Amino acid sequence: MVHLNVDLIAKSSNHFKSKRPHFTQYLKKLTHLNFSNRNIDDIDDLSVCKNLTVLYLYDNQITHIRNLGFASNLTHLYMQNNNITCIQNLSSLQKLSKLFLGGNSITVVEGLEQLKELTELHIEDQRLPAGEKLLFDPCTVLSLSESLCVLNINKNNIDEVRDLAVLSKLTHFFAAENHLQDMQELVVVISQWPQLQKMDLRGNPVCQKPKYRDQLITVCRKLEDLDGKEINELCRQFLINWKASKEAKKKVKDEKGQITFPVTADISWGPQHPYAYNYSDYLGKRKPQEFGRPGMTTRSDPVRIDRRGVRPSQRLSKRACLCVHRTFMNFTLKVGLCSVHFLK
Incomplete structure (x- = not known):
């Protein structure tokens, strides 16, 4: 000893x-x-x-x-x-x-x-x-919130960092080789660290998430190094502008999709509207109410059809069929005569 x-x-x-x-x-x-x-x-x-x-x-x-x-x-x-x-x-x-x-x-x-x-x-x-x-x-973390600038917690089986959000003075954060995988939680936490300049999260499952690097760069405006790779200021500005443009387009789309008139299931359309629809379920799908056009009687007997599935009222009359046949034959004869004349 x-x-x-x-x-x-x-x-x-x-x-x-x-x-x-x-x-x-x-x-x-x-x-x-x-x-x-x-x-x-x-x-x-x-x-x-x-x-x-x-x-x-x-x-x-x-x-x-x-x-x-x-x-x-x-x-x-x-x-x-x-x-x-x-x-x-x-x-x-x-x-x-x-x-x-x-x-x-x-x-x-x-x-x-x-x-x-x-x-x-x-x-x-x-x-x-x-x-x-x-x-x-929690008491220790809170007491360090006004002074701690560098925190190294690499390789400690850590799967969440929400308790560290109060460390608002952090400039360097090292949490490589852990089990962080919640991208949304990570974005919320680091958004509370406005002074963050360097961060290393290599070896965490969250690094495989789509747009992982882009999201962190846009959230941390002072971040200079992420996972050992320097952040180019031009790249950062491009991502920030792209995010702003995307959010603006989404806002415009949402505004266009808003309904400007009240929606209710008890709207009285009046006699000038022969049909009324029920919007009480959801927008975009209209459910006809159980009534027909005013002044009309609905048919209750079954509709007759022939062997070919055609209603009798849809069949052509004999006279109409002859007219169609005659017209077709005249057209065929004219085409034949023109062909003979062309060959001569």
């Missing part, structure tokens, strides 16, 4: 081994401390390092965040790739602006309510239990 303490710092600083008083003064003025990849599993008392601003503890075996209450001037804390399961004991770090906790076993983003100056939170690639996703405490 390796504990981070003053003795470990002294062993790493050969110059101060024989000069203990000077070493204490050194610790008081120390601003950067790098103990990454040292197999450290716990943090002991370092209260003498009151001016510490940057602490590197990544690639170790640390399981708990503790004994950092002295570091009121700490601005950067690097603790990625450890065995941390819970975010805790950070409320005293009032000046902390960048927190790196990627590659741990954290299941809930919490305990950051007091960090009013936190601008970057990197909590990507957590070692989560099978079937679970990274969760966000």
Whole structure:
């Protein structure tokens, strides 16, 4: 077991081994401390390092965040790739602006309510239990809404981001290799981030949706980079104009389709209209009411037809048939005579 303490710092600083008083003064003025990849599993008392601003503890075996209450001037804390399961004991770090906790076993983003100056939170690639996703405490997210600019949640089995809509100051959002698939939800959320400049969603099912890139570009007017590809300003303007034109055409079409007169099932058309229709079901299909033309009697007996399916009233009279036959024969004779004359 390796504990981070003053003795470990002294062993790493050969110059101060024989000069203990000077070493204490050194610790008081120390601003950067790098103990990454040292197999450290716990943090002991370092209260003498009151001016510490940057602490590197990544690639170790640390399981708990503790004994950092002295570091009121700490601005950067690097603790990625450890065995941390819970975010805790950070409320005293009032000046902390960048927190790196990627590659741990954290299941809930919490305990950051007091960090009013936190601008970057990197909590990507957590070692989560099978079937679970990274969760966000609403109180923590709300408290970060006025300061957080960079959020990295890559590879955390996340399937929705609606809880992050309040992060209105975001400029960089990284959520690659997750399970986001609701395009409508994504558009609504990022529309609440007017300052967004860079976003990476590669590896999510939503990237396969039709017009995925076009929709995000038109929603995020300041977006400069999407999924590692730079956004051309000319392309953005074209998409914005195209969207505006499409919406204008749709508005005109909707206005033309509006009915300017009241529609009701009890309209009295008066005697000048022999037919009345019932519009009570829906527009576009007219249902005749159960009555005929005024003054007319409807026929109740069956209609007679012959073997060919023709009504008797539709058959031609014998005289008419002879006239048609005679006309056809005269036409044929004239055509034949003209043909003979032409051949001569």
